[in-house]
Amino acid sequence: MTGIRTAVVTGGMSGLGAAAAARLAEDGLKVITLDVAAGADLHVNVAELAAVRDAAERIGPVDxxxxxxxxxxxxxxxxxxxxxxxxxxxxxNVRGTFNTCKAFVPGMRERGWGRIVNIASVAGKDGNPNMSPYSASKAAVIALSKSLGKELATSGVLVNVVAPAVISTPLNAKTDPATLAHITSLIPMNRLGRPEEVAELIAWLASDRVSFSTGAVYDISGGRATY
Incomplete structure (x- = not known):
């Protein structure tokens, strides 16, 4: 594949999304951010399928x-x-991922190349106490990605999941301090992860450097996830 690739990053104005957008830009990709926050390239609520479809039409081909x-x-x-x-x-967390995949996968299939990286969490594997909606939604993202990866396995489009432990992002500022302290205590490295550390893994999964992996879950957890 030649030419400049285009990447769409949802939630691209903060946290892991912002770090991923910056890292992909370093690799030479044209990055388009979708977010409800100010400053995004396109103001889109990913939970609304019509809004996502409209954004897809405006953006054009996405890799x-x-x-x-x-x-x-x-x-x-x-x-x-x-x-x-x-x-x-x-x-x-779930419908938003479904909506964007539904909107962008057909074009990737037609062109015979694509990379989808869905951000889940180790909570989707372990289940964090007092976070059942979040944990269940991230488990759903993992299962969705495994199914989609199998469906696209011979198409040139790869689908993989990144499952971080606690990362130092604005998202966790909204987490109950006691709950946050508990899930942080489970990390053997005894520290929070940094967004740029996760972005490195995302950049690899978004590139030609990965070729024999789809429907997989990549933990980045400071040693918390060991299975």
């Missing part, structure tokens, strides 16, 4: 999709989770 838009959701025991809190967490 790389990084799904980083996400919310933490309620930090309470499951039986105290309000229904709207549950539904909003799934709307952004």
């Amino acid at each position: 790389v999709l990084v799904n980083s838009a996400g919310v933490v959701g309620p930090n309470v025991p499951l039986w105290q989770v309000p229904l709207d809190g549950w539904e909003n967490t799934f709307a952004v």
